[in-house]
Amino acid sequence: MPAPGLRERKKQRTRDALIRVALELFTEQGYERTTVDEIVDAVEVSQRTFFRYFASKEEVAFAVQHMVEALFVTALEQRPPGEGPFDALRHAVLSAWDHAGEAISEAVPIELYLRTFEMIESTPALLAVHLRRSAETEETIARIIAEREGLDVDEDPRPRIAVAAFSGVMRVTGQMWVRGTDQSLEAIRALTERYLDHLGPALAPHWRNSAPGDTP
Amino acid sequence: MPAPGLRERKKQRTRDALIRVALELFTEQGYERTTVDEIVDAVEVSQRTFFRYFASKEEVAFAVQHMVEALFVTALEQRPPGEGPFDALRHAVLSAWDHAGEAISEAVPIELYLRTFEMIESTPALLAVHLRRSAETEETIARIIAEREGLDVDEDPRPRIAVAAFSGVMRVTGQMWVRGTDQSLEAIRALTERYLDHLGPALAPHWRNSAPGDTP
DNA sequence: AGGCTAATGACAGTCACTGACAATTGACAA
DNA sequence: TTGTCAATTGTCAGTGACTGTCATTAGCCT
Numbered sequence A, B: 001m002p003a004p005g006l007r008e009r010k011k012q013r014t015r016d017a018l019i020r021v022a023l024e025l026f027t028e029q030g031y032e033r034t035t036v037d038e039i040v041d042a043v044e045v046s047q048r049t050f051f052r053y054f055a056s057k058e059e060v061a062f063a064v065q066h067m068v069e070a071l072f073v074t075a076l077e078q079r080p081p082g083e084g085p086f087d088a089l090r091h092a093v094l095s096a097w098d099h100a101g102e103a104i105s106e107a108v109p110i111e112l113y114l115r116t117f118e119m120i121e122s123t124p125a126l127l128a129v130h131l132r133r134s135a136e137t138e139e140t141i142a143r144i145i146a147e148r149e150g151l152d153v154d155e156d157p158r159p160r161i162a163v164a165a166f167s168g169v170m171r172v173t174g175q176m177w178v179r180g181t182d183q184s185l186e187a188i189r190a191l192t193e194r195y196l197d198h199l200g201p202a203l204a205p206h207w208r209n210s211a212p213g214d215t216p
Numbered sequence C: 001a002g003g004c005t006a007a008t009g010a011c012a013g014t015c016a017c018t019g020a021c022a023a024t025t026g027a028c029a030a
Numbered sequence D: 001t002t003g004t005c006a007a008t009t010g011t012c013a014g015t016g017a018c019t020g021t022c023a024t025t026a027g028c029c030t
Helices: A006-029 A036-043 A047-053 A057-061 A063-077 A085-105 A110-122 A124-148 A158-179 A185-203 B006-029 B036-043 B047-053 B057-061 B063-077 B085-105 B110-122 B124-148 B158-179 B185-203
Strands: none
Touching: A006 A036, A006 A047, A006 A057, A006 A063, A006 A110, A036 A047, A057 A063, A057 A110, A057 A124, A063 A085, A063 A110, A063 A124, A085 A110, A085 A124, A085 A158, A085 A185, A110 A124, A110 A158, A124 A158, A124 B124, A158 A185, A158 B158, A158 B185, A185 B158, A185 B185, B006 B036, B006 B047, B006 B057, B006 B063, B006 B110, B036 B047, B057 B063, B057 B110, B057 B124, B063 B085, B063 B110, B063 B124, B085 B110, B085 B124, B085 B158, B085 B185, B110 B124, B110 B158, B124 B158, B158 B185
């Protein structure tokens, strides 16, 4: 790909600036207390321009998150076909977290991403959108799994069910991560492994026995 | 409880009318295409009054759904202590569906509830709120499960993990239900059983073997 | 240089939602 | 029954997200 023209570069810069400023303001003063006018004033574009780049005030908050999700989907698509469904999912997340740092830092400082994640989880309006986006991603993932196994998602419910259970655990992981003390990418990777290991036992008929010591 | 005064009865009637009219308009012309003004004009109250009964336009859409969730939580709390966590969850949903019909019809016609559920699933803004509400319910449920097992939700991750997996399957169930042809309470009860039965096998290392014929 | 088109800005308007204050209306005691 | 109190409702003005429209600007390409 040759160097994009001045026009394209300008657009990219405007978009990046909007994301950067928005996330900074959101994390500093809170999402609700930040108006779109504040963002566009800081970037010196009109409000109309903001809404040409982002369909809503919410959308700009998920720009980086969007990349990380794409990373996971790509990782899943590249898992070897021999791997069972659940192993493929497991290895795909872990691989995604391994490459997330690099990918994120090309857009914004990692630390800003972490604070953004925290803000999303603690802002009701954003949490709602986050969950809906996740649900959409689940559908994509279920289709990938179905294809790996040579199944039709609309005939066999197992792809969607497995993905739903898996995603549920991922959600709890993210939730526990932001509530914990160690908010680093290494920490969420470790938590991911730990929580996935717990899924099997958690579905057992009784819990009396297995219970490794755990602190979220 | 003695007969509530005129004031209370009037409030209840206004609230019911708002819910009824709102759901009717939402399901007929769509959520986004219905304005709050249309609702309050039909009920003949001021817009301000609407927002005194409901914090947002979204909230009125979940009034009935709210009851069903409460039904489930109550059912779970009444499961015998001997039952394992997953069995308790399973029996609680099934019991909730058994009593849902009666509970719902006290508020609105069942058929209106079914159409509302469909609308929620197909309206992005409402789906987002629905998922957030479900996430909140999950937390409640996790605490109940933890208590049943004599555990601390913040020490042992299994309650949250089990509930997350369970809720994920419930979500898929609801989703498949509204997409299917038989939209009755009996149908979703049957789907619930079937999908829960699939959870174990779906998490197995390989799917080669078990696969009952399925049409969602 | 000059025409074409994508990108932006300016402006007016809609809709959800909120705060403040006035008007109304059950509740309840004298 | 009436008068007082407090809850409920209505009115009004305002904010903030978002959209359609149209004029203006500014890369792009010959």
